[in-house]
Amino acid sequence: MSRPYDWLIVGAGFTGAVVAERLARGLNQRVLLIDRRDHVGGNAHDRRDDAGRLIHPYGPHVFHTNSARIFDYLSRFTAWRPYEHRVQAMIDGQAVPLPFNLQSLRLLFPPATAARLSRRLIAAFGADARPTIHDLRSAADDADLRFVADYVFDKVFAAYSAKQWGVAVDDLDPSVLGRVPVVIGQDDRYFTDRFQAMPRDGYAALFARMLDHPNIHVSLNTPMSQVQPKAWTRMVYCGPLDDYFESAAGALPYRSVRFEHRAVDVKDGLPVGTVNHPQAPGFTRITDFRHLTGERGPTTATVIEYPTAHRPGENEPYYPVLSEASHALADQYRAMARSLEGQVWFAGRLADFRYYNMDQAVGRALSLVDKALAPAISRMAA
Ligand SMILES: Cc1cc2nc3c(=O)[nH]c(=O)nc-3n(C[C@H](O)[C@H](O)[C@H](O)COP(=O)(O)OP(=O)(O)OC[C@H]3O[C@@H](n4cnc5c(N)ncnc54)[C@H](O)[C@@H]3O)c2cc1C
16 A cells, blocks of 8 residues: 555645645645545635636635735745725615725715714714724714614615525624724725735636645545545644534534626626625625626626525535634534644634635644644654
């Protein structure tokens, strides 16, 4: 029998791919990287559609980070195309900037009302502040502020979140609604990070370069259950946390999405990358990929997102649903996971049961290697 791999990495998304790359290239380890899907890249995977347009099959992935370390690391595998994502929300038939800002107020209210509400917001929070909707609601100590807080909460956040998460908005972890601020100014960028750019040749090309190393063997269409335990020595697991333990303590809640991809004439495309539809039945948002990719042509590729219940084996667990109850259940599994450390490590959006953006998944992988895996390898060699 051939020599076992030093490491089995389960899941070839950003977390697993970065761990594989660092172990192989940085620490000279032999790595078997598997994914049950037919491609690497996890949810950040991209590909060309039938007409050659670059699309993101699992929904729009816009790269942004404040970390020079993470940006520099990824820059080893890709050049970048600068891109600042802009989003609008369709409120009562009017498209307005999202994050909701003072221009959104002007588009939705008569000029005198918008001016009065803007003055009250600036007085309460300061010009260009970025309070969360929770900050706005708890500071609503006069009639005008209360009005804006309730309006934005109802029209922008509540209905969208109920659709997105499939639970009443009050049952969600406060961090979920806190992810998109309200802007007391004119800034209409969706993200404010220092580095905002798309991989120039796409994510699939970035992953191909990252994993192009003789120490890395990639096996696709390979669920963990198909790999012989004898084939590896240590494991990094990036799949769903509860799956690993066969849901022994109960199933963790995830949310899935049905993506409806369409090609449309450019004249029917969107004015910005994404338009959210908080009030529409069934779907949450539409994205027009030409903004993200910079590609031009007579037609453009769009995707409409319909959040749905997660049905294991039938659809993908895209989003961990964060609530007090799911935190408590995940903590039970984390304790079980810790007891395996030394042989199996858990990392990534699914295995940590945390809502990571791509840069956070990369950061998690880099620090796992530096702080846990490299020391474990040194101990083994000693
Ligand atoms: C709709 C959507 C939009 C997003 N937009 C953005 C964005 O604009 N910007 C941003 O920064 N982030 C975005 N994200 C988040 C981003 O997708 C994640 O941060 C990133 O993909 C996390 O990487 P990961 O490797 O931890 O997980 P994943 O990408 O989920 O990879 C895990 C992999 O493990 C595999 N796997 C699971 N179980 C097994 C098993 N038993 N055997 C073998 N393989 C297994 C899965 O097939 C999967 O490929 C978005 C996410 C979604 C769902």
